[in-house]
Structure formats: structure tokens, C-alpha cells
Amino acid sequence: MHVRHLSFRLLQVYVEVVRCASVSAAARALHLTQPTVSLQLKRLAEAVGEPLFDASAARMEPTLAGRELYKAACDVLDRFDDFAGFLERARDGHAGHVRICVVTTAQYVLPRLLGPFAAHYPNVEVRLSVANRARVLERFDKREDDLYLFSHPPSGPSVRSARMLKNPLQLIAPLGHWAAGLAGLPFARLAGERFLMREPGSATRMMFEAWLSGRGLGLEKSMEIESNEAIRLSVASGLGLSVISAHTLQEGRERLAVLDVDGFPLESNWYLVAPRDRRLPYAARELVRFIGQHAADCIEAEWIYPDIGQVAEDFIKGG
Incomplete structure (x- = not known):
């Protein structure tokens, strides 16, 4: 690789293209023309001496060499950003x-x-x-x-x-739910209720499903909602029960019941x-x-x- 042919601008352009996965989107973000960005990528690939993007991929995916260059470019740019911050701190606090x-x-x-x-x-x-x-x-x-x-x-x-x-996870229900006010309730008595769940991959959902699996329990009915606010409102309206972060619950204005169920709150x-x-x-x-x-x-x-x-x-x- 001809290191002397590299420049901060080439690295900045490359990092933006990888993050956007698009030459045109990167050009807009950098306030450059698309041909200018394409030319910069060509120069960078020539300096490295290896293809930087997988030509067979449907979208712009870096090659192995491209991924390593991306890491190095991020590190270099961050180091000099940090240095610039140090200089500012030395002058201004x-x-x-x-x-x-x-x-x-x-x-x-x-x-x-x-x-x-x-x-x-x-x-x-x-x-x-x-x-x-x-x-x-x-x-x-x-x-x-x-x-x-x-x-x-x-x-x-x-x-x-x-x-x-x-970040404890609480089991919530509408205020008038039959289980509100009961103490030490076994979860099995709630298994037939509809549970409102976040999207797959949500940490709250992952923890709740792991807790159920570990006890050999399952849900009969569930409904996916991709918003904590919508879940709170839906529970308050009687659509179902849910497991939710105590912090999310605290910030809501809806009137809800926190159920006293064995094993809850889940420790998170x-x-x-x-x-x-x-x-x-x-x-x-x-x-x-x-x-x-x-x-x-x-x-x-x-x-x-x-x-x-x-x-x-x-x-x-x-x-």
C-alpha cells in the first residue's frame, strides 16, 4: 500500500460510504457530487492495492480488506478528532x-x-x-x-x-384486572392471558422468553407492538398484559397495576x-x-x- 497517497479526506469519504452503504447517500452527507465520491473511492482502492467492496453483493458490502481499512480509518480519524479536542480543551477548558x-x-x-x-x-x-x-x-x-x-x-x-x-422488569395489567392486588400469584394462572410483546431482538422480550423457557412455561396468546408507549396505553385499555422496564413504567401517565407474581420483577x-x-x-x-x-x-x-x-x-x- 502506498501510504503517502492516503489523505484524511480519502479516509473520511470511505468511512461515510461504508456507513451509508451508498455512494449517493455519502455524497449528500459530505456535500460532494457523486462522481467526486466515486473518484475518491477509486483512488483509495488504487492506493490500497485491493478491492474495497464486494462487486457481487446486492448492496455496498466491504471486502475483508475493506473492513480492516474501515477500522483503521475510524481509529485514525477518531485519534485526530481527540487531538483536536485536546487542543481546544487546552485553550478553552x-x-x-x-x-x-x-x-x-x-x-x-x-x-x-x-x-x-x-x-x-x-x-x-x-x-x-x-x-x-x-x-x-x-x-x-x-x-x-x-x-x-x-x-x-x-x-x-x-x-x-x-x-x-x-433495570428491573415489571409485569403490568389494567387497574381493574382480576389479578391486581393478589399476592404471590403463580405465573401459570396468567398463561392464558394475551401478552403484548416488543419486537424480536428486544432485550426485554429476550429476558422474558428466557425466563418462561427456564420454567417450562409458555404463552397461549401474544401480540407484537414495537413501542413502549403503545404497550403502556394498550395495557391500560385492557388489550392485554405485558412485561416492561420499571423506568418505562415510571415515565408513563397511564394508570396501570403492577402484578405481584412469583419471580417478578425480573432482574435486569x-x-x-x-x-x-x-x-x-x-x-x-x-x-x-x-x-x-x-x-x-x-x-x-x-x-x-x-x-x-x-x-x-x-x-x-x-x-
Whole structure:
């Protein structure tokens, strides 16, 4: 590879094309013409000396060499972004940017931390994305963000993960449901009810189905709804029962009953996740440290583990 033929612009163009899986979409995002982007890709492929995209694929899929180049390009660009942030911090105090992507249930809690963090670090730009678990996993695979918050994180040597907050799952019903107010109810008595479920791949659904399987239980009727808000409203309207994050339940205005069922609430947690093969930018490190030090000031104590401060420091160090 002729390294001297590479430039930051070539790497920026390539990263955008991989993320968009489209030359035209990347051109729009970069405010360039499509022929310009195509020419940049050609120059980059010539410099590398290997095909960067699989010509036989229906959409733009990087080859093995292309995937490795993508990782290297992300690392290089992030390193220099971090350096630029360091220079700004040296001149103006804390600065830089942090990109964080969270699953939909975490959208009810994380802003409570980001608001005070932004007030404490006014020169740090925070970019927050909210998506379902499948989309967050896709963003993690593409290294589109610095930090991720999962209730069922990915695993493997490329994953840096730490338990940060409690996320118990409650079984809810309409206020007038026959089981409301009963204590120690066996789940088998509810198996014939209609259960409202999130989409396949949802961490809440995965945990509930694993819990059922582990006890040899099953559901007779279920209905898929791809929104926590719609699930709350549907349960309140008498459409069925559901298992839902206590945080999601807390933020709703609907009048619902939390059933006292053996085995509930299901114990679940939110995990902070980052790619282990990439250096954690300065601003991201400061956000993790801030969460560890100030979570108790922003979130109810019942959701916070006593060791969150040490967990945060270990995460920063890569443990």
C-alpha cells in the first residue's frame, strides 16, 4: 500500500460510504457530487492495492480488506478528532465531543445524567441517538458511536462492558384486572392471558422468553407492538398484559397495576459498552467518570449500584 497517497479526506469519504452503504447517500452527507465520491473511492482502492467492496453483493458490502481499512480509518480519524479536542480543551477548558447510542428504554434515564453533565462541561458536544436493540447493535458493529447503553449487551473480545444501573422488569395489567392486588400469584394462572410483546431482538422480550423457557412455561396468546408507549396505553385499555422496564413504567401517565407474581420483577441491568479495539475519547471518559460520581445526584438511589464509581473507573481503564 502506498501510504503517502492516503489523505484524511480519502479516509473520511470511505468511512461515510461504508456507513451509508451508498455512494449517493455519502455524497449528500459530505456535500460532494457523486462522481467526486466515486473518484475518491477509486483512488483509495488504487492506493490500497485491493478491492474495497464486494462487486457481487446486492448492496455496498466491504471486502475483508475493506473492513480492516474501515477500522483503521475510524481509529485514525477518531485519534485526530481527540487531538483536536485536546487542543481546544487546552485553550478553552473541557471540550470535545462524545457520541452515545442507547436502547429505547434508556431514553427515560440517560437525559437525567446528560443535562447535568452538559452544564458541568459546556464545551463538550454530546450527540445522543436512541434506537431499538437491533439498530444499536448495528451501530456498534460499525463503530458509529463512542459509548452504548444496553440492557442485554453484546459479548466477545472486542467488547468493553460494565454493569451501571438497575433495570428491573415489571409485569403490568389494567387497574381493574382480576389479578391486581393478589399476592404471590403463580405465573401459570396468567398463561392464558394475551401478552403484548416488543419486537424480536428486544432485550426485554429476550429476558422474558428466557425466563418462561427456564420454567417450562409458555404463552397461549401474544401480540407484537414495537413501542413502549403503545404497550403502556394498550395495557391500560385492557388489550392485554405485558412485561416492561420499571423506568418505562415510571415515565408513563397511564394508570396501570403492577402484578405481584412469583419471580417478578425480573432482574435486569443496563450496561455501558464501548469497542475494546478503539481508544475511548477524552470526552467519553469524562462522561463515564461523571456518571460514576454523580449518578446518585440525578437518579433515584434504588436504581444505582453502590460500586458504580469504581465500575466507572475500571471501565475507563479498559477493565
